[in-house]
Each structure stands twice: as structure tokens, then as C-alpha cells.
Amino acid sequence: MSKGKPILDQNAFDFDQYNEADTELATLIRRRQNTIGPTSMLFYQEPLHIVRGQGTWLFDNKGTQYLDVYNNVPSLGHCHPKVVEAICQQLSKLNVHSRYLHDTVHIYAEKLLATMPDNIDRLVMTCTGSEANDLALRLARIHTQKQGIIVSEAAYHGNTQIVTEVSPASYKTQGPPDYVVTIPMSPLTRQGFQAGDWLAWHVRKALQTLDSRGFGCAALLVDSIFSSDGVYSHPTGFLQQSVDIVHAQGALFIADEVQPGFGRTGDCMWGFGRHQVVPDIITLGKPMGNGYPVAGLACRLDLLEALTQEYGYFNTFGGSTAAAAAGLAVLNTLEEEGLMENSQQVGAYLKEGLYTLKGQYPSIVEIRGAGLFIGLELGIDGDVNRPDVEKTTAAINLLRRDHILIGSAGKFGNVLKMRPPLCFSRDNADLLLGTLGTVLGELG
Ligand code: PMP
Numbered sequence: 001m002s003k004g005k006p007i008l009d010q011n012a013f014d015f016d017q018y019n020e021a022d023t024e025l026a027t028l029i030r031r032r033q034n035t036i037g038p039t040s041m042l043f044y045q046e047p048l049h050i051v052r053g054q055g056t057w058l059f060d061n062k063g064t065q066y067l068d069v070y071n072n073v074p075s076l077g078h079c080h081p082k083v084v085e086a087i088c089q090q091l092s093k094l095n096v097h098s099r100y101l102h103d104t105v106h107i108y109a110e111k112l113l114a115t116m117p118d119n120i121d122r123l124v125m126t127c128t129g130s131e132a133n134d135l136a137l138r139l140a141r142i143h144t145q146k147q148g149i150i151v152s153e154a155a156y157h158g159n160t161q162i163v164t165e166v167s168p169a170s171y172k173t174q175g176p177p178d179y180v181v182t183i184p185m186s187p188l189t190r191q192g193f194q195a196g197d198w199l200a201w202h203v204r205k206a207l208q209t210l211d212s213r214g215f216g217c218a219a220l221l222v223d224s225i226f227s228s229d230g231v232y233s234h235p236t237g238f239l240q241q242s243v244d245i246v247h248a249q250g251a252l253f254i255a256d257e258v259q260p261g262f263g264r265t266g267d268c269m270w271g272f273g274r275h276q277v278v279p280d281i282i283t284l285g286k287p288m289g290n291g292y293p294v295a296g297l298a299c300r301l302d303l304l305e306a307l308t309q310e311y312g313y314f315n316t317f318g319g320s321t322a323a324a325a326a327g328l329a330v331l332n333t334l335e336e337e338g339l340m341e342n343s344q345q346v347g348a349y350l351k352e353g354l355y356t357l358k359g360q361y362p363s364i365v366e367i368r369g370a371g372l373f374i375g376l377e378l379g380i381d382g383d384v385n386r387p388d389v390e391k392t393t394a395a396i397n398l399l400r401r402d403h404i405l406i407g408s409a410g411k412f413g414n415v416l417k418m419r420p421p422l423c424f425s426r427d428n429a430d431l432l433l434g435t436l437g438t439v440l441g442e443l444g
Contacts, residue, residue: 010408011396013042025049044400053078056421056428058405069432070405072373072419075262075287076333083290086329090322098125098319105324111331113298115269117278122304125296125319125327129258129285130158132297135313136281137162137219139303140252142310146216150206150246153182154411156228157221157256166221169228179215181206183242185229186411189366190384193235200241207249217251219281224271225260230410231368231375231417233265239275255279258295259373262287263334264422266344266371274370292326293317339422343371346424350374353433361440363388374418375409387414391443398439404432 015033020026029047032040048066052059055077058066068078076083090104098105109123126132141147149166151157156169164170165177176182183202191198203220210217220242226232243253260271261284268274270282281303285295296318307313317323334340351367354376358364362382368375378395380386392414399406409417420428 009041010413011043011393013044013047017045045397046400048400048405056424064403066400066403066405067420067428067431068405069418069420069424070407071421072259072264073286074291075264075422076290076330076337076339077421077423078291080290080329080333082333083292083326083329086325087292087322090325095320095322097316099314102321102324104321104328105319108324108328108331111328112296115331116282116298119278119300120282120298122301123296123298124304124313124315125294125323126285126315127293127317127323128158128295129256129283130160130163131315131318132258132283132285132295133157133163133166133221133254133256134160135297135307136221136254136283136299137166139281139297139299139307140219140254142306143303144216144218144251146210146218146251147179148210148213148215148217149180150203150210150217150220151180151182152185152222152226152229154185154229154409155182155221155223155226157223178213179210181209185226185232188232188238189234189368195235196238196241199238200245203242203245207245207251217246217249219252219254220246221254221256223256223259224275225265225370225373227259227373227417227419228409230377230415231373233274233368233370233373236274237276239272239277243275243277243279252280253277254281254283256283258283258285259419260370262330263340263343264371264373264419266340266347269340288330289323289326290330292323294323294327294330334422337423340371342424343422346426346429347371347374349426350418350424350429350432353429354436357433357437357440360437363391363440363443369418372418372420372422372424376416376418377410378414378416387412389413392416394443395436395439398442399435402435402439404435 049061050058051061056068058068151166154169156167157163166180168182188195207217246253255272257270263269265271272279281299283297288294354367363378365379365384366377378388378391380388392408407417409415
């Protein structure tokens with residue numbers, strides 16, 4: 001089985017395949033190419049020109065509306081009025097860096113930390129998940145005086161130099177550097193209730209490899225829903241043994257909550273909670289500001305003290321007054337609108353409907369996920385060992401034709417990834433299920 005496209009290239013627009021029928025769109029695409037260039041890909045073979053968002057819907061320049069099953073950043077819903085109002089009010093009054101005292105910043109930090117385990121008692125605010133993970137790796141290395149990092153085989157953790165090195169999903173031509181060892185995920189569910197033992201065996205082996213290479217291990221870094229690996233959610237608790245082994249060796253466990261955090265998995269505020277493990281460092285991002293750039297890292301005080309003895313740390317926009325206002329509005333609204341509960345209920349309803357589709361379409365080989373974070377894996381002739389990447393890509397483009405936006409993930413790129421805003425309704429789920437059934441029927 002060959003490795004699929006890197007996750008950042010999945011569902012990418014290919015200019016060579018474009019027939020330029022819509023000249024208005026073609027002009028925009030050319031302007032994009034001539035200014036922004038190759039680091040910024042476009043989705044879909046027929047790119048979308050989106051001009052407005054509301055709740056679970058996106059609207060294009062011609063007024064066509066699309067059901068958003070892709071975007072987990074506007075987690076409360078696109079342009080949520082409470083967040084928009086909080087940001088606008090703050091921007092019209094004051095927006096400065098975090099080197100002055102300000103109530104909102106402190107109220108926010110207290111409220112956020114109260115959702116975390118007791119040992120996690122400090123918050124560093126950043127602008128992106130990448131910055132948070134970059135800092136997490138520095139903290140782990142300073143604390144352990146070791147260099148090695150263990151990550152999952154198709155992990156994505158961000159875009160700085162070091163974070164790219166620990167993101168196998170970004171590699172195009174090379175393997176990991178010697179200080180990075182990967183653990184497999186794609187065969188996990190085939191281990192059934194032995195999944196935890198199986199993973200722990202691989203973590204033990206990775207620790208030995210890092211020791212034999214002279215790096216030792218600074219941290220096990222995982223996205224606790226294994227989003228880019230293709231969504232691995234069950235059996236809950238499968239991370240426990242691995243975390244214990246890493247801790248026994250003196251290394252840290254970093255939970256990357258950029259994808260599963262803020263209630264998305266329905267049963268817990270944080271993805272690591274589903275595994276009953278306590279991280280040393282938690283990294284945050286994406287939904288934290290519902291679209292306003294808010295991200296961060298939460299950890300124990302001693303880890304930050306060790307860093308600041310050696311280096312200064314400052315993040316100009318991280319923890320700005322407007323960022324804190326956005327973050328606080330997100331936390332409050334999540335609670336007030338019961339969105340975590342909605343994620344659990346509608347997620348379960350959607351999953352049930354997907355199981356019904358699985359009975360009708362044998363190409364669906366597995367359905368995984370928790371709350372409104374669901375992966376649906378496609379195999380050729382229903383064979384779990386033959387990833388159907390072509391059908392996955394075709395399904396994404398046909399769903400787009402039928403006004404539903406969805407993504408893909410996984411080591412081979414054969415997993416349909418569903419993670420809509422958490423205000424997703426049963427009606428939204430019915431529309432998705434009906435359209436997905438039609439598309440799968442069309443694809444045969
Ligand atoms: N961690 C995970 C699990 C992610 O999915 C991402 C972004 N897709 C990041 C970190 C990086 O976040 P950002 O793009 O905000 O730097």
C-alpha cells in the first residue's frame with residue numbers, strides 16, 4: 001500500500017485540469033496564483049468563491065448555500081453574533097498586547113484553566129496552534145534535557161520548522177529526521193480491545209529506538225482524536241498505557257487539543273479526557289476564538305519557570321485584549337448554548353445514520369469518531385486493506401457539487417472527515433446523510 005497525498009494536499013485544486021469555463025472564477029484563480037502562489041492551495045476541482053457564513057452554512061458569490069461539514073474553527077457556528085459582538089466591542093475600546101493588566105485576560109485564563117486537570121495551572125496565549133506546539137516541544141526538551149519526539153504516523157501539528165519535522169503528514173519527499181520516531185495508527189481498530197497494549201508496544205519500541213540513537217525521549221506528542229491519521233477515537237482509554245510508559249521514562253505527554261478540544265467530541269471538553277490521562281502540556285487553537293486567531297498552551301508552572309530561566313518569551317498578538325474577549329465569548333457561548341451536549345447528541349444521530357449507509361454501501365469499511373468528529377473510511381470492494389482514495393476524492397467533489405462541504409484525512413487519504421460547527425442540527429445531519437447516500441450510489 002503506497003502512502004497517500006500529504007494531508008495538506010488532499011482535495012487540492014489542480015490548475016492543469018481546469019477548463020476555465022467560468023471566466024470570473026478563472027480570473028480570481030489566476031490572481032491567486034500570481035500573488036499568493038504555491039504555499040496556499042485551493043480546495044476542489046471547481047474552487048469555491050465564498051462570501052458569507054452563518055451558523056452551519058456558507059454562501060458563495062452567487063448566493064448558493066453550502067452545508068459546512070468541514071470547518072471546525074467556527075465551532076459555535078460561522079460569524080456567531082456573540083463572538084462578533086465581543087470582538088467588535090473590545091476592538092472599539094482597546095486592543096493591546098498582554099504586558100498590561102486587564103480583567104478580561106485574567107477572567108479568561110481562570111475560566112479556561114478551570115476546565116483542565118488540577119496540575120495544569122498556567123496558560124500561555126499564542127496566535128496559532130503551531131506556535132503552541134513549537135513552545136511545547138521547547139518546554140519538553142528543556143525539562144527532560146532529551147531531544148527525541150514520538151508522534152503518530154500521519155500526524156499534523158503545524159508549520160514552524162520543528163513542528164513540521166514532527167508532522168509526518170507534511171512530508172513529501174523525505175522521512176522523519178532521526179530524532180522523530182512514529183507510531184502506527186492505521187491498524188489500531190483491528191486490535192479491538194487490545195488496542196492499548198498494541199499501541200504501548202509500539203511506544204516502547206519507539207523509546208528504545210530513540211535511546212539507541214542517542215536522543216532519548218523528550219515527549220510523546222499526539223492529537224488526541226488522531227484527526228489527520230484518519231480519526232481514531234475508540235476504544236476509549238487506548239492511550240493510557242502509552243502515556244504511563246512515557247512518564248515512567250521521564251518524558252512528557254503533550255496533548256494537542258487543536259482539533260478535538262472545546263467540546264467537539266461531545267463526551268469531554270478535551271480529547272485526552274476520553275482516555276483518562278493527564279497531560280503535562282496541552283496545546284490549543286482553531287476553535288478557541290471561533291475564527292479570531294486565538295491559540296495557547298496550558299501546562300504546569302515548573303515547566304514555564306525552566307524556560308524563562310533560560311530565555312525570554314513574548315508573543316505580540318498572543319493574549320491581546322481582543323483575543324481574550326473572543327476566547328471568553330467562545331467559552332461562555334459553548335456553555336450557554338449547550339453545544340458540547342449537541343455535539344454528543346447530533347454526533348450519535350449522524351453516526352447511526354452512517355452505520356445504516358454502511359449496510360447499503362460495502363465500500364464503507366469503517367466508521368469512527370466521537371461527537372461531531374467522525375471519520376468514514378472507504379476501501380476498494382469493501383476491503384479494509386485497499387484504501388479507496390479515488391472514491392474518497394470523487395465523493396468530496398460530488399458532495400461539493402451537491403452543496404455539501406467535507407474533507408478527507410488518513411495516512412492514505414481514504415477517510416471522509418466530518419467535523420462541522422457544533423451547532424449542527426439533526427436536519428443538517430439528515431441532509432448530509434441523504435446526499436452522501438446519493439453520491440455513494442452514483443459512485444457504485
Ligand atoms: N495541531 C493540529 C492537530 C492541527 O490540526 C493544526 C492545524 N490544522 C495545528 C496543530 C496547527 O495549528 P495552526 O494552523 O493554527 O498553526
